[in-house]
Amino acid sequence: MTINWFKYASPASFYFLAGRMIPYFSIAAIIFLIVGLYIAFFSAPTDFQQGEAYRIIFVHVPAAWMSMFLYLVMAFWAGIGLAFTTRLSSMVASAIAPTGAMFAFLALWTGAWWGKPMWGTWWVWDARLTSELILFFLYIGFMSLQAAIDDPRRADKAGAVIALVGVVNVPIIYFSVQWWNTLHQGASVSLVQSPKMATAMLSGMLIMALAAWMYSIVTILIRTRLIILERERHTAWVSELKEGVLE
Amino acid sequence: MKWESMSDFFAMGGYGLYVWGSYLVAMLCIIGEIVLIRIRKRTLYKHLGLRRKSILRGEK
Amino acid sequence: MIWWIIKRDLLLAMRRRSDVLTTLFFFIRVVSLFPLGVGPEASLLRVMASGVLWVAALLASMLSLGRIFSSDYADGTLEQMLLSPVSLPALVTGKTISHWLVTGVPLVLMAPVLGIQYDLPMEALKVLTLSLLLGTPVLSLIGAIGAALTLGLRGGGVLISILVLPLYIPVLIFGAGAVEASTAGMGSGAHFSILGAFLLVSIVFSPWATAASLRISMG
Amino acid sequence: MLTAKNLECIRGEHRLFSDVSFSVNPGELMFVGGPNGSGKTSLLRLLCGLSSPDGGEICWNGTNIRELDGEYRRTMTYLGHLGGIKDDLTAIENLRISCALADCEISEDQAMDALGQIGLGGREMLPAKVLSQGQRRRVALARLLVVRSRLWILDEPLTALDVAAVELIKRILEHSLSKGGMVVMTTHQEIVMTAAAVHHLTLS
Numbered sequence: 001m002t003i004n005w006f007k008y009a010s011p012a013s014f015y016f017l018a019g020r021m022i023p024y025f026s027i028a029a030i031i032f033l034i035v036g037l038y039i040a041f042f043s044a045p046t047d048f049q050q051g052e053a054y055r056i057i058f059v060h061v062p063a064a065w066m067s068m069f070l071y072l073v074m075a076f077w078a079g080i081g082l083a084f085t086t087r088l089s090s091m092v093a094s095a096i097a098p099t100g101a102m103f104a105f106l107a108l109w110t111g112a113w114w115g116k117p118m119w120g121t122w123w124v125w126d127a128r129l130t131s132e133l134i135l136f137f138l139y140i141g142f143m144s145l146q147a148a149i150d151d152p153r154r155a156d157k158a159g160a161v162i163a164l165v166g167v168v169n170v171p172i173i174y175f176s177v178q179w180w181n182t183l184h185q186g187a188s189v190s191l192v193q194s195p196k197m198a199t200a201m202l203s204g205m206l207i208m209a210l211a212a213w214m215y216s217i218v219t220i221l222i223r224t225r226l227i228i229l230e231r232e233r234h235t236a237w238v239s240e241l242k243e244g245v246l247e
Numbered sequence: 248m249k250w251e252s253m254s255d256f257f258a259m260g261g262y263g264l265y266v267w268g269s270y271l272v273a274m275l276c277i278i279g280e281i282v283l284i285r286i287r288k289r290t291l292y293k294h295l296g297l298r299r300k301s302i303l304r305g306e307k
Numbered sequence: 308m309i310w311w312i313i314k315r316d317l318l319l320a321m322r323r324r325s326d327v328l329t330t331l332f333f334f335i336r337v338v339s340l341f342p343l344g345v346g347p348e349a350s351l352l353r354v355m356a357s358g359v360l361w362v363a364a365l366l367a368s369m370l371s372l373g374r375i376f377s378s379d380y381a382d383g384t385l386e387q388m389l390l391s392p393v394s395l396p397a398l399v400t401g402k403t404i405s406h407w408l409v410t411g412v413p414l415v416l417m418a419p420v421l422g423i424q425y426d427l428p429m430e431a432l433k434v435l436t437l438s439l440l441l442g443t444p445v446l447s448l449i450g451a452i453g454a455a456l457t458l459g460l461r462g463g464g465v466l467i468s469i470l471v472l473p474l475y476i477p478v479l480i481f482g483a484g485a486v487e488a489s490t491a492g493m494g495s496g497a498h499f500s501i502l503g504a505f506l507l508v509s510i511v512f513s514p515w516a517t518a519a520s521l522r523i524s525m526g
Numbered sequence: 527m528l529t530a531k532n533l534e535c536i537r538g539e540h541r542l543f544s545d546v547s548f549s550v551n552p553g554e555l556m557f558v559g560g561p562n563g564s565g566k567t568s569l570l571r572l573l574c575g576l577s578s579p580d581g582g583e584i585c586w587n588g589t590n591i592r593e594l595d596g597e598y599r600r601t602m603t604y605l606g607h608l609g610g611i612k613d614d615l616t617a618i619e620n621l622r623i624s625c626a627l628a629d630c631e632i633s634e635d636q637a638m639d640a641l642g643q644i645g646l647g648g649r650e651m652l653p654a655k656v657l658s659q660g661q662r663r664r665v666a667l668a669r670l671l672v673v674r675s676r677l678w679i680l681d682e683p684l685t686a687l688d689v690a691a692v693e694l695i696k697r698i699l700e701h702s703l704s705k706g707g708m709v710v711m712t713t714h715q716e717i718v719m720t721a722a723a724v725h726h727l728t729l730s
Contacts, residue, residue, distance in 0.1 A: 041256075052260030056269045063273070099280065106276045110269040117265050137473040144469050148460045151538055157523040158456045162470055165452060165516060169474050176477035176501075180484060215277065222284055226291055233295050234539055242296060311626040315615070322614040322653075383608025384624075390574055391627040392600040398627075526577040 011088050011228045012237045018221040025221070029214030036211050039204035047201075053117040057201070060110035062209040063103045064128070066216060067135055068170075070100035074142070075167035082160035088224075090156030091231065093163065094146055095223035099216050101139035107132050127181035131174045138166045152231055308393045312401030313408070319378075320409045326374060331413045334367040338421045349426040356425035357435055357486030364414045364439055365446060365475055371410045372450040372471070373457075373464050375402055376521070380458050389525055395518040403451045403514065404444075411443030427486075434489040441502040442482040448513040449474050455520035478505055527551050527587055528573070528677060528708060534581030535568050542568055543729050544581060552676070552706040555699065555719060559712070560729035566712045567607070567681055569729065573710060574604040574679045586677075603628065603675040605683055609666030613655035617641055617665045620654055621672070628673050636672060644668040645694060659686040670698055678702065680711040692717060 040058035047054040074096040081090030111132065115124045123129075145162055149155035232238050250256040259266045320327050341359045342352055379385040379402075388398050418439050422432045453471040457463040485498035529549035535542045542565030550556050558566050571577050573584060575591050575598065584591050591598045611620050621637045632640070641650045644664045654662055663686050670678065678699075684692050696717055699709055703719075 042250075046260065051262060053262035053265055055259070055266050059269055059273045098283075102276050102280050106273055109272050109276075113265050113269045113272070117262050134473045134476055137469070141470045141473065144466060145456060148457070148462060148466055154523055154526065157526075158520065161452070161456060161516060161520050161523065165474065168512075169477070172477050173473065176480045180480045219280055219284060222288075226284070226287055229291055229295065238295070308626070308629070311623060311631075315612075315619075315623050318619070319612065319614050378612075381608075382612060383606055383610040384612060384627075386576065386604070386606050386608065387610045387624055387627050389576060390599050390602070390604050392596050392629045393627070394596065 011091070011232055012235075014088055015225055015228050018225055022218055022221050025214050025218045029211055029218060032207050032211035032214060036204055036208035039200060039207060044200040044204050045198055050118065053114065054201075056110050056114040058204050058208045060107060060114055061205050062212040063107040063110060064132060065209055066212045067100055067104035067107050067132065067139075069213075070096050070103060070216060071135060071138065071163075071170065072167060074100060075163040078156075078160035078163040081156055082164070087156070087231070088228075090160065091227045092220065092224050094156070094159065095220045095227055096216075097139055097143050097146075098223065099219045101136065101143065103212070103216070104132060104136040104139055108136060125181065127174070127178045130177045130181070131170075134173050134177070135170065138170070142166070309397055309401035309404070312398055313405045316402065316405030317408065320405075326371065327409050327413065330367050330371045330410045331417060333370060334363050334414050334417060335421065337363040337366065339424060342424070352425045353427060353431075353490075356422060356427050357431070357438075357483045359425070360418055360421060360435060361439070361442070361479055361483040364418070364443060365479055367414060368410050368443060368446045369450060369468055369471060369475075370464075371406070372447075372454045372467050375406045375451055375454045376458055377454075377463070385458075385521070385525065389521060395521065396514040399451065399455075399517045399521065400510075400514040403447050403517070406451070407444050407447040411447055414443060415439045428490070431486050431490050434495050435486045438482045438485040438495070438498065438502060441499065441506055442478050445478050445502070445505045445509045446475060448509040449478075451517045452513055452520055455517045455524060458521070458524035478502070481505070528710070529585045529588075530573070530582065531585070532582040533569070533572060533579050533584065535565055535572060536580045537565070537568060546582070546727070546729070548727050550677075550708045550710060551723075552708060553703050554723045554725065555703055555709040555711070557711060557713065557724065557726045558729065559726055564729040566729060570604070570606075570679050570681050570710065570712065574602060575599065576604075600629065601675050602677040602679060603670065603673050604679045604681075605666055605669075606681045609662055611654045611662050611665055614653060616651050616653050617646055617657065617661075618650045620665055621668050624666075624669050625672055628669070628675070630673055632672050637668075640668045640671045641665070643671055645691060660688060660691065663687055664691060667695060667698075670702070676707050678707065678709045678711070680709065682712050682714070684713050684715050684717070 036058065040055055044055070044058075046052060074093045077089040077096070078093035080086060081088075081093060108129065111126075111129045112122045112124075115126075115129075116122050142159055142163055146155045146159045149158055229238060257263055257267070338360055341355065345351060345355065376385055379388065389395060391398065415436055418436050419432045422435055427435065450467070450471050453467040456470065457466045460466060481498045481501045485495035485502070488498055489495040527549065529547075531547050532544070533546040534544035546569065548556065558569060560566055568577070572579050575584075575595075578592070586594055586598050586601070610624055612623075615623070618634070618637050618641065621641060622632060622634075625632045625637075638650055641647070644667060646661060646664055646668070649657065649661065654665065657665070663683070667683060683695060687695065692715065696719065700719065703709065703723075
């Protein structure tokens with residue numbers, strides 16, 4: 001039997017589907033978090049070069065990965081929403097932005113706090129940190145544009161355009177910052193390429209990344225449901241919800 | 248990786264401030280986002296006049 | 308058809324000369340403020356010159372982005388453009404070129420004069436002016452997308468800068484970098500080729516994206 | 527021939543109208559009536575393709591205007607509330623540029639005599655900002671004399687016009703309708719059209 005995906009594309013059915021999935025993802029997120037933290041602090045060995053400071057990697061790298069990954073997913077859904085005018089995909093895109101921005105901010109903050117013990121200064125114009133900062137601005141741009149437009153349909157489409165233009169520019173920005181960085185400062189110790197990663201370190205990072213991913217799915221699903229309620233409050237099924245008819 | 252004592256664990260080889268600082272900020276960010284979503288949910292429910300019952304999560 | 312739009316906009320600019328001059332004076336003021344803030348030693352100023360001039364040019368062109376479509380939006384001409392049988396991207400290219408002619412070119416012409424203020428050698432002045440000549444159209448082209456998206460929104464000016472600044476950064480890096488590379492003797496050929504690449508890519512894509520944004524904003 | 531099938535338009539949360547169907551044949555004029563805020567302007571913006579309907583479709587000679595795109599815009603002239611007149615340009619420049627935008631460029635003297643016909647003789651070289659509201663509306667309407675489109679979509683063209691101008695516009699409309707043109711317009715002043723087939727659409 002073919003699954004009729006479009007059935008799930010309608011906000012109403014997505015609302016309940018997401019409702020059922022949220023508990024499972026939250027449990028998965030908590031489990032991965034606990035395992036990841038255990039590895040981070042108890043099974044990962046001390047790094048002979050950076051001592052214990054490197055343990056910030058277990059938060060910084062997953063956050064950086066998530067901020068980049070979520071921007072791509074956001075641009076994907078925004079693009080789908082623009083191309084097929086499916087309202088749900090634009091709602092998902094708007095729901096992704098705040099979580100992505102949070103991860104970008106977290107990556108910046110932990111990057112700075114890691115830079116302090118390593119280089120003695122809070123902010124280092126390292127290529128990746130700078131591109132992370134610019135990515136953070138792109139998120140802020142997307143969210144402020146959507147906030148400034150009242151008509152939801154125009155907000156979705158305008159947001160989609162700036163997200164797509166942004167996603168085309170992310171690699172350009174990264175490589176120009178890379179070029180700019182090497183031009184001025186020479187190869188600085190990059191944050192991740194510490195000498196060969198012990199397996200425990202790598203697995204810890206991956207598990208923390210999975211925890212972050214599960215967490216993002218939970219927050220994005222919840223926020224999408226809120227946006228669905230906000231936008232569909234005049235539809236029949238939401239009014240049925242109000243009377244509690246829909247058991 | 249066996250820590251000799253609790254205080255050694257918190258000292259984190261002298262980098263305690265930075266390590267725990269970053270983890271604290273990470274926790275604050277996550278809790279902050281969850282709190283923001285909850286606030287947004289509450290105002291939306293009040294605005295729509297919905298009852299705050301599990302009905303809305305669509306559980307049986 | 309593009310020629311009509313450019314002719315009209317230049318005519319309008321001539322009739323309302325203040326818009327042109329405000330952007331130019333903003334550029335001059337910002338550039339001449341820095342030595343007051345930083346101190347007059349020529350060696351320091353020489354190092355900063357390309358960065359300061361480029362950032363000032365970027366901000367000046369961004370200031371005037373709001374005006375590309377807002378006056379047409381207010382008096383209904385933009386509606387006529389959207390409904391004209393001529394392809395909208397062509398009209399938008401005309402608008403962007405006229406914005407560049409009105410704001411970009413004066414900056415390029417003024418840059419060498421201000422460069423002297425920063426005691427830049429002749430070679431660096433030449434490279435700076437050329438990099439601005441290549442870079443300012445890209446600023447107008449990308450900025451037009453932001454202007455189209457924020458049409459008719461309150462607080463549009465600030466919003467444009469939030470949207471467009473991250474996209475300007477590669478142009479800034481290679482524009483300012485070209486001058487530094489040439490003063491450091493490494494030659495700025497690579498920088499110009501990349502700036503040229505930015506220019507070509509944005510000429511191809513941004514009118515189409517701006518047209519789509521206009522349809523979204525007017526829809 | 528312009529046909530609309532059960533059009534629906536939602537502005538924000540509020541549904542302006544739905545199930546609006548009509549068709550306009552050559553030589554016909556359609557008045558769109560209804561109280562303020564009933565969506566007249568939105569309907570006209572849908573007809574000219576500025577915005578897309580939430581439901582239903584609009585066809586020109588049977589094909590949806592979305593597919594026709596440029597070709598449809600060649601056969602249609604839209605005149606909105608905002609006349610599309612630049613304050614800093616003179617009446618002549620305004621007219622020539624709006625005709626160029628409609629892709630039918632006109633020479634200096636064609637513009638002069640069009641403005642003369644519309645009753646702006648002697649004021650062609652004045653910048654639009656010194657003209658009165660009625661005169662600016664005439665400059666916008668002068669385009670109808672020159673442009674060769676067959677479908678006219680006019681949003682309250684008669685506002686701020688004096689009696690003579692209204693009479694003049696009536697003659698222009700009748701002339702165009704007699705040559706097989708089509709007009710969709712909204713107006714609050716009831717004007718009696720003699721020769722043309724007129725029908726009304728009222729939005730609740």
